[in-house]
Amino acid sequence: MAFQQAPVRNVNITSAFWSQMQRCSREKTIPAIIKAQKSLKHWYCLTWKEGHEVQPHPFWDSDIYKIVEAACYFLMKEKDDGLMAIVEEAVDMVRAAQHPDGYINSYYTVLGINKRWTNLRDMHELYCLGHLTEACVAYETLTNSGRLLEPVLKALRHVDSVFGSEPGKKRGYPGHQEIEIGLLRLYELCGEPMLLKLAKYFISERGQRDDKGEMYFDHEARARGGDPYDHFGGEMKAWFEYPRDYSYNQSDRPLTEATEVKGHAVRAMYYYIAATDLVRLTGDNEVKAALDRMWADMTERKLYITGGIGAMRQWEGFGAKYVLGDTEESGTCYAETCACFALILWCQRMLQIDLNVKYADVMEIGLYNGFLGAVGLDGGSFYYQNPLRTFSGHPKERSTWFEVACCPPNVAKLLGSMGSLIYSFKDNLVAIHLYIESEITVPGTDVIVAQMTRMPWTGDVLISVKGSTALALRIPTWADEYSSSVQGEVKDGYLYIPQSKDAEVKLSFTLKPRKVYPNPAMEKDQICITRGPLVYCIEDVDNEVDIDHVGLLDDSVSDGEPINIAGVSGVVPVRATGRELVRGESRLYAWQPWRYGDKKSLLYVPYFLRANRGGKGGMTVWARRLDAS
Structure with missing residues (x-):
């Protein structure tokens, strides 16, 4: 039996650290996103009719659906009549926007409904519908009203009438994966067999070729009068220019024949989640x-130390093995x-079918580093990209919004639902994946498991159980x-504690700065410095050295005294020693090697806190390794 995710309602996060992040998302991020959507008129695109003077972006529907999903997670934990009214407003718009046969998409409603389903490769009809389906799961979990379930099931039945392997149906699948996730989530909520059948079809059909070796996207392009080799042509050509390479959307071959992760990173991850x-x-x-x-290829050759993925800017995705620039x-x-x-x-999904520390480790690294630092501590500014190095004189400031605004709502979605990342359960067994102060009431039981800890700053954890369960x-x-304090058996990086009543377990992990070296x-x-789950960086705001030209001595590193950074209290910095490059003539090549000067004390801070305090913009995770002598 697989593990079940902890329902959002059943987990209370009491961690001072994460409560602050969640509160900021609830009070600042979600209102900032809704304000931006409404001020730019994106929010209202579902109400537009054919021939509207402004054409919606093909992605705009999904931005509405994602913020509705995020809002529902927070509303599961705290009542807010104003936010609930906005959610209901969005549900009303969806219901009003639906065509008689179930179709919903503002782009083709405005552009002309006769063009729908003619460009699955480049456009985002199924992608947007996938996000609507995920919003439906969150909304119906919150309300159990059926107000969104009714139109969403109607929309998905329409999709099922158009696509599939049955005679007379299109053998197509989405250019951007997402609907597959929504279908399976909704299937688990309501048990409708059509949803599982359709998801299985989309996943297994991707990458199939005909007797001539051609893909569905090739036939689709010709049918609309396009050229299969003009990838992202026609309507989307103004935004994208790519060669014909179907590995971009992982449709170059069926998943069961794939040997490495390729293409657009978000598409790949959505594919693998489903x-x-x-x-x-x-x-x-x-x-x-x-x-x-796919997991082995990604984690052994294509994963940033911060948990970031997708090195190549040109296609927002994976490159060759070990090509991980800064x-x-x-x-x-x-x-x-x-x-x-x-x-x-x-990672969360893999942990449900295979309880192994390798998945939880990557989940934790990504959560604390590649993800958390993408939103500013003001709650209303965001990074789309997360480089590991920026240069002095060129500060990389977060943006309040993007033309393609997929990232801000995803930040809110994850922070609203992150209780489901901490725990999972099955058969009188509760698994703890992340040490975050919180408690879970196990569904269908009277068991409560609680954690007390100051992670990520200290390594001590007290786990208490009310009721009877194994851990x-x-x-x-x-x-x-x-x-x-309690003995157990370790398997695949998890310590199994036998079932007992009202148990208490004291854990203590060594939590100290460590140096990491690249392959x-x-x-x-x-050299990079980490401490527990946190990746550290040096910023010019803390150091009187030229961050662009500093080397780190391969010597001891140590904890600094806790400090407060931009409203986050108790931050443990790391002290290290380096040398600054003594620059001579400004020439491309020189007759003598460049040299490093006297030793300098360096202050490292967690990467997620970067770019929150001004400075000239200099920051780096990796520093040149210098001999300690």
């Missing part, structure tokens, strides 16, 4: 074997916020040593 859910629901071992290959300017460090968001959810407690691989294949002789 495929993992499919494995859990159907037991498809061939798909599971493919997912294991800067946005290089074109080899994109690390989109949405990609890290989706990676975290893929599976993650042992993070960043901890050299740990101790437990030689990355061809950079550098």
Whole structure:
């Protein structure tokens, strides 16, 4: 039996650290997103009719649906009549926007309904509908009213009437995966068999070729009078220019034949999330074997130390193995916020079918680093990309909004639902994946499991159980040593504590600064500093050195005294020693090697806190490794 996710309603997060992040998202991020959508008129695109003077962006529907989903998660924990009214306003717009046969999409409603379903490859009809379906799951979990379930099921029945392997149907699938996730989530909520059948079709049909070796997207392009080799042509050509390479959307071959992660990172992660859910629901071992290959390739060759993924700016996705640059300017460090968001959810799904520390480790790294720093501590500014290095004189400020605004709502979605990341459960067993002060009431029982901890700043955790259950407690691989007051068996990085009534377990993990070195294949002789789940960086605002030209001595590093940074209290910095490059003549090449000057004390702070305090903009995670002598 697979593990079940902890329902959002059943988890209370009491951590001072994470409560602050959630409160900021609830009070600032969600209102900021809604304000931006309404001020730019994006919010109202569902109400527009054919021939409207402003054409909606193909993605705008999804932005509305995602913020509705995020709002519902927060409303599950705290009543807010004003926010609930906005959610109901969006539901009213969806109901009014639906065509008689069930179709919903503002772009083609305005452009002309006769053009719908003619460009699955480049447009986002199924993608938007997937986000509507996920919003439906959250809304109906909150209200159980059926107000959104009714139009969404009607829309999905329309999709099922158009697509599938049955005679007379289109053999198409989405250019941007997402509907597959929504279908399987809604299937688990309401049990409608059509949803599972349609999701399985979309997942298994992707990448199939005909007798001539051609894809559905090739036939589709010709049918609308286009050229299959003009990728992102026609309506979307103003936004994108890509060669014909179907690995961009993972449709170059079926998933079961794939050997490495390729293409657009967000598309890939959404694909794998849905495929993992499919494995859990159907037991498809061939798909599971493919997912294991994808996981190994990504984590062993294409994953940033921050948990970011997708190095290549040109296609917002994966590049060759070990090509993991540091800067946005290089074109080899994109690390989109949405990609890290989706990676975290893929880890969550993999933990449901295979309780292994390797998935929880990556989930934690992504959560604290690649994801968390994407939103400013003001709650209303965001990063789309998350490079590991920025230069002095060129500060990389967060933006309040984007033309393609996929990232801000995803930040709110994850922070609103993150209780489901901490715990999972099955058969009198509760697994703890993240050490975040909180408690869970296990559904259908009187069991309450609580954690007291100051993670990520200290490594001590007190776990108490009211009722009777066994525990599976993650042992993070960043901890050299740990101790437990209760003995148990360790399997795949989890400490299994036998079932007992009203138990108490004291855990202590070594939490100290550590130096990390890159694989030689990355061809950079550098050092990064981590502490527990946190990746650290140096910023010019803290250091009287030229951040652009500093090297780190391969010597001891130590904790600094706790400080407050931009409203986050108790931050533990790291002290290290480096040298600043003594620059001579400004020439491209020199007859003598450049040299480093006297030793300098360096202050490192967590990467997620970067760019919140001004400064000249200089920041780096990796620093050149210098001999300690």
